[in-house]
Amino acid sequence: MPHHRHHWHDLPGSLRREVERHTGGIIRAEIVPDGASCELAVTLDTAAGQVFCKGGQADSRTAWLYRKEARINRWLPDVVPRLRWTVERDGWLLLGFEHVSGRYPRLDPGSPDLDAVADLLAMLARDLTPCPPVEVQPFTIRWRGLIAPELVDGDTLLHTDMTPRNFLFGDRLRLVDWSAPCRGAAWIDAAFMLVRLILAGHTPADAEAWARQIPAWAQASDEAVTTFAIGLVRLGEQRQCSRPAPHRGPLLDAAQAWSAYREGASGQ
Structure with missing residues (x-):
């Protein structure tokens, strides 16, 4: 803050x-x-x-x-x-x-808001591909050293900050605070949101089942998603060391739970 x-x-x-x-x-x-x-x-x-x-x-x-x-x-x-x-x-x-008024969506299991969140992410991935002609950082640069570039490269304009505070539910669901946009693979915002669902009480398997209704996510390769989950843990550990904050610990726990699930699933 x-x-x-x-x-x-x-x-x-x-x-x-x-x-x-x-x-x-x-x-x-x-x-x-x-x-x-x-x-x-x-x-x-x-x-x-x-x-x-x-x-x-x-x-x-x-x-x-x-x-x-x-x-x-x-x-x-x-x-x-x-x-x-x-x-x-x-x-x-x-x-x-x-000015937009509204409440934050609930992400806990059984929430009636979850379908609207999935619909919004699906629409954004569709409408912001190809990326509009505006200069934004490639996700391959933002995550340099965390993941093989070809796994996250793409031509979708991404929001990347999927905190529930950036969503407002009024007459419809809106997404605010586009101060950290990126250009990359169309499924990345869904991946960031999936960690928020785990944080809200979903199992990794249930969170991934929710994400599969987003076409861009459903088309992502298993290798890319698993490597992303591992990279997210590494990023969370780096941030927790360099800039500790109360919210970082629970987010890192959620990312670790997802990464362990992905690695276990890929090892079967």
């Missing part, structure tokens, strides 16, 4: 006035508590409705994430909230998005 989450009224007045050129007068600003990398995340109430505003200092170590998210938004399907404006002024970079 960031060291300090700024409030709207902490910002320079000239910056707030620049935002109001896009939004009209702001009646109220309410801090959004979730979100790992934003220095500012607020819901702005205006006469024309609500806007979600996120961002931070333009020279901060996370500013590139905001720029990346702004660059790819126009290429994403409409289940992703639209970017309405970008303001860079007085050393700050702010993004204003269509």
Whole structure:
């Protein structure tokens, strides 16, 4: 989490006035508590409705994430909230998005939300292949040293951050926070979500049975999936050593359970 989450009224007045050129007068600003990398995340109430505003200092170590998210938004399907404006002024970079309200989906066994999550991942893999003509990091580069490149290479635009907090269930299921996109094999987002299901109480076998309803996953090679699971454990161990955090331990446990299941299944 960031060291300090700024409030709207902490910002320079000239910056707030620049935002109001896009939004009209702001009646109220309410801090959004979730979100790992934003220095500012607020819901702005205006006469024309609500806007979600996120961002931070333009020279901060996370500013590139905001720029990346702004660059790819126009290429994403409409289940992703639209970017309405970008303001860079007085050393700050702010993004204003269509406001989406909703609850996080439940991922536990028997949850009625699981089918909608699978449908959304299937749709994204289909609609974002081939990858739109926007510069994003290849997954082969992001996971360099963790996996043989040919096993994860592909031409699908991936989200890669499958935390349930990035899904919002309102009138339909939406996927937010595209700050870590990648280009790679179409099944990778389903693989990241599968670990979240194990974390939520599914057995690895049941989580894989759920994933098989996603066509991109069903077409993945066993070798690629098993090697991915092993790589995910290695990555989790590296992160736990270099940047320990309370959420990393349970995620690593889930990845280890999946990897052990994959290696056992492949050894039969």
